[in-house]
Amino acid sequence: MPKISIIIPTYNRALFVTEAIDSVMAQTFRDYEVIVVDDGSTDNTKDVLLRYGERIRYIYQSNSGVGAARNAGVRCAVGEWLAFLDSDDIWLPEYLSCQMAQANQNPSAHTLMTNSIRFESDGSSLNVFQHYGIDYPETAKTGLCLIERPLSLILQKGNPGFPATMFKRESFIRVGLFNENVTISEDLEAIAYMCLQGPLSLCAKPLAHTIRRKETIRNLGSRWYSDNIYCRVSLQTLYGNLRMQRTLTHLERRVLIKVLGANTRALGNLYLRNGELFKARRFYVEALLLDLSMKSLMKVIVTYFPHKLALNLTKSTSE
The missing domain is CATH 1.25.40 (Serine Threonine Protein Phosphatase 5, Tetratricopeptide repeat)
Structure with a gap:
């Protein structure tokens, strides 16, 4: 049984999804499974995924939204931890190793989160924790910080970076998975309810790159602008x-x-x-x-x- 189940939802992103998967394959921590959920793509997504063979588990479903796609992955997952990666984002090679170091150092944590760098559609970039004002003395000294009651942080700061977040699988099943009735903020909702399950562990090192693109897909973060x-x-x-x-x-x-x-x-x-x-x-x-x-x-x-x-x-x- 793998330690981590990595779930990658995708929809018409044949141009980007292989970069996301390649960043998973380059991880220094190897005890994981990869589940790619194709949410009804009409491009050549399935064809570009053939190169990975049995290294990934491919699931196809009719277009139902990112929440439903993630839930389909969760229901097939067997790992102790759930890691979510959007199909156009990437992890740095030590991302999973850092997350497991957090899990070992803070065994009471139900949610693990690292810092990330966000690249905007205009070419600019920002340090996500700095942008959201997340700064704790413990983080500055050790790089790690355990927050016993994290809900207030998430409510005040928002969702600092879902592609750099991991959940304990049994806890996430207990909160009822992603809300499939909304097409925006389903990740914030999931983190908020996980914060009621137990502590959140933070790592100050930016180990994920998230990319904001100008897209027409209605269930993406770009909807904030439209x-x-x-x-x-x-x-x-x-x-x-x-x-x-x-x-x-x-x-x-x-x-x-x-x-x-x-x-x-x-x-x-x-x-x-x-x-x-x-x-x-x-x-x-x-x-x-x-x-x-x-x-x-x-x-x-x-x-x-x-x-x-x-x-x-x-x-x-x-x-």
Whole structure:
């Protein structure tokens, strides 16, 4: 039985998927299985995968979305740990070795995460942990950090990098796998619920490269740029469901209310920008009721002004 099950969902990425798989084959840690789930590709994805023979397990399904594709891989997996790699991202050769070092040093961890470098479509790049403001003294000294109650971190910082994240398989099965009813933020939702299962171990070394591409595939991260309202509504649902979890600490509940209020206000901003003042006001009022703040109160007030004046008075589109 392999230690790690690596799951690679792919859809019409014949040009990139072999780079992802080759980065797995180059790992210094070798105790793994590779499961590639083809989510209904119509290009020559299946043909380009033939070169790997029995080194990978190929699963084809009708197009159902990235969450369903990952779940198909999870259901076939037998490893103690689940590792997820998007089909156009790559791991550096020591990625799995570092993750297993974290698992050995922090045996109570249910989630393992390393830093990564993100390459944007305009050619720029950024250090993901630095970008999200993840900095702990323990990480600076040893490169590793164990967070006993990690939900607040994920809520405040977002999803620093799913292709650099691993889950204990039995814990992930317990939380119910990926939500197949959403086509965005399903990875953030999975990490959030895993954070309720137990500690998160972080490695400060960037060992994965994630690539942002301009694509038309509707279930990819690029949707953040094409349909912001849908994305915000998806987050609204996630945060609302998390509020019903009885195991939340007082701090986690307060942080959740803060991020839910900010997301509600962001929805109001989007409707205000679209000239839908009544809808904007509704979300601003909801944000105000969630978390009393002068910022939300001022947003409510500006919706009673004419649209152009309201836009001038509300310069921020994200707060």
